[in-house]
Amino acid sequence: xxxxxxxxxxxxxxxxxxxxxxxxxxxxFDSDKTITLSGTVKEFEWTNxxxxxxxxxxxxxxxxxADWSFEMGSPGQLGxxxxxxxxxxPGDKVTVRAHPMKDGSHGGQYMSATLADGRTxxxxxxxxxxxx
Amino acid sequence: xxxxxxxxxxxxxxxxPAHAGWNExxxxxLGVAKDFPAxxxxxxxxxxxxxxxxxxxxxxxxxxxxxxxxxxxADFSARAGEGANLLGEAESLRSSGVGKTATLVDxxxxxxxxxxxxxxxxxxxxxxxxxxxxxxxxxxGRLYIVEAIVPPGNPNRLxxxxxxFMPSIRFHLEGYGxxxxxxxxxxxxxxxxxxxxxxxxxxxxxxxxFSPALDQPLANLPRK
Numbered sequence: 001x002x003x004x005x006x007x008x009x010x011x012x013x014x015x016x017x018x019x020x021x022x023x024x025x026x027x028x029f030d031s032d033k034t035i036t037l038s039g040t041v042k043e044f045e046w047t048n049x050x051x052x053x054x055x056x057x058x059x060x061x062x063x064x065x066a067d068w069s070f071e072m073g074s075p076g077q078l079g080x081x082x083x084x085x086x087x088x089x090p091g092d093k094v095t096v097r098a099h100p101m102k103d104g105s106h107g108g109q110y111m112s113a114t115l116a117d118g119r120t121x122x123x124x125x126x127x128x129x130x131x132x
Numbered sequence: 133x134x135x136x137x138x139x140x141x142x143x144x145x146x147x148x149p150a151h152a153g154w155n156e157x158x159x160x161x162l163g164v165a166k167d168f169p170a171x172x173x174x175x176x177x178x179x180x181x182x183x184x185x186x187x188x189x190x191x192x193x194x195x196x197x198x199x200x201x202x203x204x205x206a207d208f209s210a211r212a213g214e215g216a217n218l219l220g221e222a223e224s225l226r227s228s229g230v231g232k233t234a235t236l237v238d239x240x241x242x243x244x245x246x247x248x249x250x251x252x253x254x255x256x257x258x259x260x261x262x263x264x265x266x267x268x269x270x271x272x273g274r275l276y277i278v279e280a281i282v283p284p285g286n287p288n289r290l291x292x293x294x295x296x297f298m299p300s301i302r303f304h305l306e307g308y309g310x311x312x313x314x315x316x317x318x319x320x321x322x323x324x325x326x327x328x329x330x331x332x333x334x335x336x337x338x339x340x341x342f343s344p345a346l347d348q349p350l351a352n353l354p355r356k
Contacts, residue, residue: 023308023317027238028253028298045154049308049317052154052296069292071299074317076310080339102237103255103265107295 023049023074029099029109037068041092046085049074053088053110055096070098070110083121088113097122154296160305162190162205163272167300169196169293172203179206179275183214183221197288200281201297209273219270222277223252226266231259240267242303245327247319249303251276260284265298276301312338 039057051072059066072078075085088094093116098108112122157172158165172192179189189206208218227234237253251269258264261284269276278301280294306321315336316329 023242023302024299025238025241026299027240028295043153047156049302050300054292054296067292069296071295074308074310076308076317077315080310080312080315080336101295103235105265105290105294106292 026071026099026109028102029071029107030102031099031109033100034097034111035100035108036095036097038093038095039068041088041090041094042067043090044085044088046075046078048076051075051078053094053096053113055094066106068096068106068108070096070108072110078121081121087121088115092116154300156300157192158305159192159205163274163303163305164203164205164276165302165305166192166203166278167297168192168194168201169297170194172201177204179204181218181221181225184208184218184275187211197291197293198283198286199288199291199293200279200283201293202277202279202281203301204275204277204279206275206277207273208270208275212273215270215273215275218275219252219268222268222275223254226264226268226277227254227256233257237265240299242269242301243319243327244329245324247304247327253298258284263289265294267298267301269301269303271303 037055037057039055042054042056043052045052045054051074052069053072054067054069056065056067058064078087095114096108097111097113099111101107110122112120114120154167154169155171156165156167172194175191175193177189177191178186180186184206187206187208189204191202191204193200193202195201208214211218227236233256235255235257237255240251240253242249242251249269249271251267254264254266254268256264256266263282265280267276267278269278278298280297282289282291282294304319306319308317309320310316311318311328314328314330315333315338316331318328
């Protein structure tokens with residue numbers, strides 16, 4: 001008989017922001033496109049089932065500030081790849097890569113974030129499919 | 133049985149950061165939890181449509197930056213078998229009609245297996261300049277209509293708050309744990325392996341030091 005072995009680990013070590021089908025499919029984002037935006041962290045919401053990063057960047061067309069929000073994985077997913085609630089702090093300079101919203105609004109599915117000191121959080125590779 | 137390694141971040145599963153702004157509001161009596169940018173007002177009303185006729189509903193809404201963030205929960209508990217058509221009617225009413233340009237954004241899926249809830253997400257622009265995003269679901273006898281409406285002339289057509297609002301809903305109210313072995317979340321209180329996502333996550337590896345051979349007490353694991 002195969003025993004079901006359950007291992008309980010108290011953690012959160014490293015971070016992966018791999019956009020897997022955790023809680024829901026990322027249907028509203030265009031997985032065929034990737035955008036890269038540089039700006040300043042406005043807020044980092046460390047919440048379950050999805051964390052969010054909000055940044056302020058400069059709209060190239062108008063030169064005016066523009067806010068963007070990116071949906072991330074769960075704290076469990078982020079924590080397993082080294083992220084912590086204070087990994088991204090308001091005021092941090094950051095470059096975010098994401099799949100943009102299909103309707104053009106200022107949102108996206110988070111792929112990675114790179115801080116000014118070169119640290120990168122996230123998955124630089126491919127993402128899980130938006131729908132199973 | 134396959135080996136499974138679980139990491140329970142119980143505090144993270146339930147905690148919400150103490151920040152002014154977006155928060156999740158849980159409505160067990162409505163079978164849903166939803167994020168709003170501020171505490172929503174709740175109003176009892178009547179949902180009306182040709183096929184739906186008239187049924188009681190609950191409308192939760194808040195206006196911020198001129199944008200209306202709204203969730204309508206209509207009670208079709210006596211007509212749960214009509215869910216597909218009732219959902220289709222709601223989708224049609226929001227997307228069709230003179231002066232409307234509808235873009236079908238996609239079909240979101242929430243959770244897996246027995247917990248699955250499929251929906252439709254729409255983006256609609258009207259001739260008068262109004263822009264609305266809608267996400268519609270029918271689950272367990274209730275029709276859920278999530279809407280973010282930007283009125284004509286409002287400069288926030290591209291507001292990131294629409295992206296923040298639309299997907300932030302959950303129907304599995306027990307919360308989620310994290311499976312270290314696979315890198316996937318799983319619904320707490322549900323032990324069915326069919327309800328868990330086991331597809332490989334590109335680039336994911338269990339953290340260093342992880343060993344599936346460790347035996348740990350089950351006392352701290354979630355159970356129904």
